[in-house]
Amino acid sequence: MSTSNAPFERGEYARRIAKTRAAMAAQGLDAVFVTDPSxxxxxxxxxxxxxxxxxGVLLTMEGEPVWWGxxxxxxxxxxxxxxxxxxxxxxxxxxxQSTEIHPMQDLAALLTARGLERARIGVEMENYYYSAKAxxxxxxxxxxxxxxxxxxxxxxxxxxxxxxxxxxxRKAARISEKVIETAIDRAEVGVRKNDLVADIMHAGLTGVExxxxxxxxxxxLTPSGLDATAAHLTWDGTPMREGEATFFELSGCYRRYHxxxxxxxxxxxxxxxxxxxEAAQIEGIAAGLDAARAGNRTCDIANAFMGVLAKYRxxxxxxxGYATGLSYPPDWGERTASIRSEDTTVLEPGMxxxxxxxxxxxxxxxxxxxxxxxxxxxxAEPVCNIERKLFVKP
Amino acid sequence: MSTSNAPFERGEYARRIAKTRAAMAAQGLDAVFVTDPSxxxxxxxxxxxxxxxxxGVLLTMEGEPVWWGxxxxxxxxxxxxxxxxxxxxxxxxxxxQSTEIHPMQDLAALLTARGLERARIGVEMENYYYSAKAxxxxxxxxxxxxxxxxxxxxxxxxxxxxxxxxxxxRKAARISEKVIETAIDRAEVGVRKNDLVADIMHAGLTGVExxxxxxxxxxxLTPSGLDATAAHLTWDGTPMREGEATFFELSGCYRRYHxxxxxxxxxxxxxxxxxxxEAAQIEGIAAGLDAARAGNRTCDIANAFMGVLAKYRxxxxxxxGYATGLSYPPDWGERTASIRSEDTTVLEPGMxxxxxxxxxxxxxxxxxxxxxxxxxxxxAEPVCNIERKLFVKP
Numbered sequence: 001m002s003t004s005n006a007p008f009e010r011g012e013y014a015r016r017i018a019k020t021r022a023a024m025a026a027q028g029l030d031a032v033f034v035t036d037p038s039x040x041x042x043x044x045x046x047x048x049x050x051x052x053x054x055x056g057v058l059l060t061m062e063g064e065p066v067w068w069g070x071x072x073x074x075x076x077x078x079x080x081x082x083x084x085x086x087x088x089x090x091x092x093x094x095x096x097q098s099t100e101i102h103p104m105q106d107l108a109a110l111l112t113a114r115g116l117e118r119a120r121i122g123v124e125m126e127n128y129y130y131s132a133k134a135x136x137x138x139x140x141x142x143x144x145x146x147x148x149x150x151x152x153x154x155x156x157x158x159x160x161x162x163x164x165x166x167x168x169x170r171k172a173a174r175i176s177e178k179v180i181e182t183a184i185d186r187a188e189v190g191v192r193k194n195d196l197v198a199d200i201m202h203a204g205l206t207g208v209e210x211x212x213x214x215x216x217x218x219x220x221l222t223p224s225g226l227d228a229t230a231a232h233l234t235w236d237g238t239p240m241r242e243g244e245a246t247f248f249e250l251s252g253c254y255r256r257y258h259x260x261x262x263x264x265x266x267x268x269x270x271x272x273x274x275x276x277x278e279a280a281q282i283e284g285i286a287a288g289l290d291a292a293r294a295g296n297r298t299c300d301i302a303n304a305f306m307g308v309l310a311k312y313r314x315x316x317x318x319x320x321g322y323a324t325g326l327s328y329p330p331d332w333g334e335r336t337a338s339i340r341s342e343d344t345t346v347l348e349p350g351m352x353x354x355x356x357x358x359x360x361x362x363x364x365x366x367x368x369x370x371x372x373x374x375x376x377x378x379x380a381e382p383v384c385n386i387e388r389k390l391f392v393k394p
Numbered sequence: 395m396s397t398s399n400a401p402f403e404r405g406e407y408a409r410r411i412a413k414t415r416a417a418m419a420a421q422g423l424d425a426v427f428v429t430d431p432s433x434x435x436x437x438x439x440x441x442x443x444x445x446x447x448x449x450g451v452l453l454t455m456e457g458e459p460v461w462w463g464x465x466x467x468x469x470x471x472x473x474x475x476x477x478x479x480x481x482x483x484x485x486x487x488x489x490x491q492s493t494e495i496h497p498m499q500d501l502a503a504l505l506t507a508r509g510l511e512r513a514r515i516g517v518e519m520e521n522y523y524y525s526a527k528a529x530x531x532x533x534x535x536x537x538x539x540x541x542x543x544x545x546x547x548x549x550x551x552x553x554x555x556x557x558x559x560x561x562x563x564r565k566a567a568r569i570s571e572k573v574i575e576t577a578i579d580r581a582e583v584g585v586r587k588n589d590l591v592a593d594i595m596h597a598g599l600t601g602v603e604x605x606x607x608x609x610x611x612x613x614x615l616t617p618s619g620l621d622a623t624a625a626h627l628t629w630d631g632t633p634m635r636e637g638e639a640t641f642f643e644l645s646g647c648y649r650r651y652h653x654x655x656x657x658x659x660x661x662x663x664x665x666x667x668x669x670x671x672e673a674a675q676i677e678g679i680a681a682g683l684d685a686a687r688a689g690n691r692t693c694d695i696a697n698a699f700m701g702v703l704a705k706y707r708x709x710x711x712x713x714x715g716y717a718t719g720l721s722y723p724p725d726w727g728e729r730t731a732s733i734r735s736e737d738t739t740v741l742e743p744g745m746x747x748x749x750x751x752x753x754x755x756x757x758x759x760x761x762x763x764x765x766x767x768x769x770x771x772x773x774a775e776p777v778c779n780i781e782r783k784l785f786v787k788p
Contacts, residue, residue, distance in 0.1 A: 049612055050626035052522075052725035072712060072754060076624035093712035094736065097729050099546075125527035128446075132529035133519035133545065151527065152493075194606035198599035205592035212588035212631025218443055219609045230470035232444035237606030318466060318487035329723045331446035335491050342488065360466060 006045025006082040007255045012164050013082055016043060019157040021061055024150075030119035031060045032150050033107070035129040037328035039154040040067065041256055044083060048076040051129050051328060053096055054103040060114070063087075068110060070096060070103075104134050108141030117142070122150025128330065155336045159323055160350040165257065166373070169325060169352060171211040173259035173371065173383040175252025179204045180263050180384075183222070183248040184391050187265045193235040197222055204252055214253040217332040221249035228365030231358070242268040245390070247358070247367035251332055258324055258332045260354040261384045262367035265391045274366065277314060277359050278390040281368050284308035285388060288339075288355055292372055292380035298343040298353075305357045306341070320357040324371060349376045352383070366390065400439025400476040401649045406558050407476055410437060413551040415455055418544075424513035425454045426544050427501070429523040431722035433548040434461065435650055438477060442470040445523050445722060447490055448497040454508070457481075462504060464490060464497075498528050502535035511536070516544025522724065549730045553717055554744040559651065560767065563719060563746060565605040567653035567765065567777040569646025573598045574657050574778075577616070577642040578785050581659045587629040591616060598646055608647040611726040615643035622759030625752070636662040639784070641752070641761035645726055652718055652726045654748040655778045656761035659785045668760065671708060671753050672784040675762050678702035679782060682733075682749055686766055686774035692737040692747075699751045700735070714751040718765060743770045746777070760784065 006013070020043065024032055035056040040046045043057050043065050055069030064083040071090030078088055091106035111121065123138070124130050126149075139147055161169065182203040186196050197220050207213035223233040225244035240246065244267060251260040266274070284305040291304035302320055309316055321339030324332055332354075337345035339355055356369035368388050372380035400407070414437065418426055429450040434440045437451050437459050449463030458477040465484030472482055485500035505515065517532070518524050520543075533541055555563065576597040580590050591614050601607035617627040619638035634640065638661060645654040660668070678699040685698035696714055703710055715733030718726055726748075731739035733749055750763035762782055766774035 047628070048624065048626040049615060049628055049724070052612075052727075070625075072625040075754070076627050079621055079624055079627060093734075096713060097716075097727075097732060098736075123526070125530065126525050128522045128525070130526050131520050131522070132517070132524050132526050133543070135526035135529075136519065149527070192606060194599050194601060194608075198596045198607070201599060202592045202596045205588050205595060207588060207631070210631065212586060212629075213592070214588075215613045215628065218446075221443060227473055230442065230473055231464075231466040232442040233470050233473060234441070234443055234609065235606075237601070237604065319490060322491075330443070333446075333491075338491060340487075342492075360469070 005080055008045070008164055010082060012162060013043065013045070015162065016157065017059065017065065020059060020154055023153050023157060024061065024122065027122065027148065027150065027153070028120060029122045029148060029150065031058060031116055032122035032153060033058050034154050035124050036127050036155065037129065038326050042154065042158055042326055044081045046077055047080045047256065048073060050076060054134060058111070068107060102133065102137040104137035105141055108138060111142065111145070116145065118144045120146045120148055122148050122153055124151050125149040126151040152336055155334050158325060158334055159336055160348055161325060161352055165325065166350070168254050168257035169259050170383060171254040172252045172257045174208040174211065175204055175213055175254060176250065176259045176261040176384050177386055178208055179250045179252055180248060180261050180386050183250065184263060184265055187240060187246060187267065188393060189242050189267050190239045192237050192239050193222060193224070194237050197235050200250060211254055214255055216251045216253040216258060217327040217329045218251070222246060223365065226363060229360055229363065231360060240267060245270065245274065245364045245366060247365050249367060256326050256328065258327055259371040259383050260324060260332055260369065261371060261386065262356060262358070262369040263386060263391060264366050264368060265393060267393055270390060270392060274364060274390065276312060277361065277366050280309055280312035280314050281357060281359060281366060282388050284357055285355065285368065285370060288357065289370070289372060289382065290379045292347060292355070292374060293378065294347050294349050294374055294376060296347050298337050298339050298345045298347065299341050301339045301355060302341050314359065316359060321353050321355040323352065324354045325352055347374045349374050399474055402439070402558055404476060406556060407437065407439070409556065410551065411453065411459065414453060414548055417547050417551060418455065418516065421516065421542065421544065421547070422514060423516045423542060423544065425452060425510055426516035426547060427452050428548050429518050430521050430549065431523065432720050436548065436552055436720055438475045440471055441474045441650065442467060444470060448528060452504070454510070462501060496527065496531040498531040499535055502532060505536060505539070510539065512538045514540045514542055516542050516547055518545050519543040520545040546730055549728050552719060552728055553730055554742055555719060555746055559719060560744070562648050562651035563653050564777060565648040566646045566651045568602040568605065569598055569607055569648060570644065570653045570655040570778050571780055572602055573644045573646055574642060574655050574780050577644065578657060578659055581634060581640060581661065582787060583636050583661050584633045586631050586633050587616060587618070588631050591629050594644060605648055608649055610645045610647040610652060611721040611723045612645070616640060617759065620757060623754055623757060625754060634661060639664065639668065639758045639760060641759050643761055650720050650722065652721055653765040653777050654718060654726055654763065655765060655780065656750060656752070656763040657780060657785060658760050658762060659787060661787055664784060664786060668758060668784065670706060671755070671760050674703055674706035674708050675751060675753060675760060676782050678751055679749065679762065679764060682751065683764070683766060683776065684773045686741060686749070686768060687772065688741050688743050688768055688770060690741050692731050692733050692739045692741065693735050695733045695749065696735050708753065710753060715747050715749040717746065718748045719746055741768045743768050
């Protein structure tokens with residue numbers, strides 16, 4: 001028997017595995033080996049900061065999934081996965097970061113032992129945790145198997161959230177509201193950015209009542225002024241200055257589930273340009289939420305927003321959102337459907353997106369965003385409740 | 395001209411590039427394309443949380459390196475890299491997480507434009523941020539080039555730290571002392587682990603005086619009791635209990651440089667077994683530090699520690715440390731030399747290792763570690779100054 005602390009009931013995992021197997025069958029796969037830590041957690045409950053070494057979950061068409069990783073992380077597997085201990089297996093520490101041998105040699109032996117020597121096996125070719133070298137070694141070790149690209153096969157099964165998952169996302173949303181409120185409250189001229197980030201992280205980790213805070217998959221992004229023209233700068237020890245906008249790209253996290261939320265604070269008096277962009281952004285978000293209805297497509301959200309921008313004659317290109325939920329660093333997006341004009345994913349109830357039509361202009365940046373839930377009827381529901389506006393402080 | 399905020403002087407980057415080019419010449423490479431964010435930062439100063447999309451640094455045998463990434467991150471490149479703006483280039487947002495096109499197609503065009511169509515180009519086959527798919531696409535797009543495995547080529551050049559880098563590591567060490575002291579002070583029966591982690595992160599990010607805290611490449615690992623038999627569990631909202639050991643695997647971070655440090659706290663009265671393990675661990679660390687002399691090898695450190703463990707008849711296998719310094723998630727190790735019996739890297743002054751001979755036993759775990767600096771003469775210098783013992787609290 002397992003001493004599992006997996007966060008969901010067995011039935012939830014059974015549902016997930018059934019969905020994944022249907023997708024595997026559609027692609028004619030005998031097995032998938034998933035390395036994305038989010039996919040591992042989604043299928044098995046595995047949770048640990050061990051994804052910096054090779055590990056993954058093997059799922060075939062029958063039986064429990066197998067968690068495979070470094071021997072010392074088997075104990076973590078036993079503490080967090082729902083499967084029987086014989087389905088949590090480890091490789092020796094001498095494989096770790098060796099230049100002589102590779103963990104994929106051990107995996108090949110496991111696949112062979114499980115009768116998969118000549119199988120069609122899906123691997124996640126486009127994932128942070130499946131390196132070019134890993135693929136080369138696994139291919140060489142399994143000459144009779146067919147390794148197929150199954151990138152995002154599991155991720156797509158995660159797109160529609162169960163009620164249990166939505167419960168976690170709503171808890172994350174309460175934490176997101178708390179961290180954004182902390183950022184808005186604490187931002188003032190002279191406050192060092194790193195001190196502000198310290199307060200933001202503290203607020204997120206303490207969580208909301210019994211709902212303890214987990215680490216978000218992305219650290220707080222909090223650039224000011226010219227730095228806010230760049231999308232992904234973190235922070236330094238510079239005090240906040242008058243006359244600058246600072247955007248806060250944050251998320252609460254509850255047991256690895258996210259509800260990203262961004263707001264922008266201006267210290268002083270914003271320019272007319274920025275006020276106009278604010279008005280456009282807020283009107284555009286309302287239009288996007290209204291377009292985010294079951295049966296419509298992801299591009300309809302993007303086009304609704306862009307229609308408003310065009311009216312204001314503001315130029316913007318690029319993606320403006322993505323599916324979100326369960327995640328590990330370096331990304332809290334699910335890497336499936338995007339909110340952009342080229343994406344035609346049909347919206348269904350239970351899908352959750354971070355709708356982030358940020359405006360990065362020549363000398364400032366403005367981020368106001370919502371995590372939205374597609375509902376059975378009517379417009380999407382923002383899961384957080386923080387006023388949508390540019391927060392102006394003296 | 396650049397408006398660079400790169401953390402080091404130009405001469406430091408020139409030194410790094412010269413070392414890297416010598417290693418490239420030794421491998422007969424015309425160019426390297428490095429995707430490891432630490433290598434990118436080390437060569438160019440680039441610093442941003444954008445490594446969740448494809449990006450990298452191209453270095454040839456002449457001229458400035460080129461930072462290449464997503465178009466929206468060019469602004470971040472201009473804000474953080476030391477090179478001229480024409481050497482900071484971006485690809486369109488339609489490449490991001492597309493299933494139709496891949497950013498490596500844009501990179502291939504850049505390589506071709508720079509005359510590298512038939513070149514020998516080193517790529518980091520074993521890196522989180524160079525996926526199997528990226529390699530497949532780049533290979534297909536560059537049929538006349540020779541892509542060679544240059545994994546860790548740049549990492550190895552980072553092994554001996556400059557004085558400027560040691561200055562950063564010493565600042566990180568002051569922050570490490572502060573976070574460990576915070577953990578020891580705040581740990582007590584009934585405190586929720588996530589609240590304790592919130593205080594630890596707050597202490598680390600506020601930093602020490604003017605030395606502001608950056609985000610460590612690994613989140614605090616703080617397991618208690620049975621969870622501490624696993625190496626890489628994070629935290630939850632469970633209150634700390636009497637009779638349990640909790641290890642704190644932490645690091646301060648100053649401008650991406652780390653000085654990892656672990657200590658263990660026991661609430662109550664530890665068993666005789668644990669006390670004996672404590673004695674062995676502390677005696678073993680002293681033996682390891684004494685063996686960590688310029689001219690000796692990494693395995694000498696491991697063997698010195700293992701010799702003490704044998705005397706105490708305690709069994710342990712596996713790696714017990716690694717080179718550390720500049721890093722990004724998911725790992726603060728440099729993935730070059732390891733402290734283990736199979737590793738024969740010769741120690742030189744300026745090398746920095748996290749010496750972590752943790753003991754993960756059947757029902758508890760004990761971590762006492764040091765970040766050590768190899769000095770010109772005599773034993774290694776621990777860069778942090780926190781008493782080495784099991785901290786026992788009522």
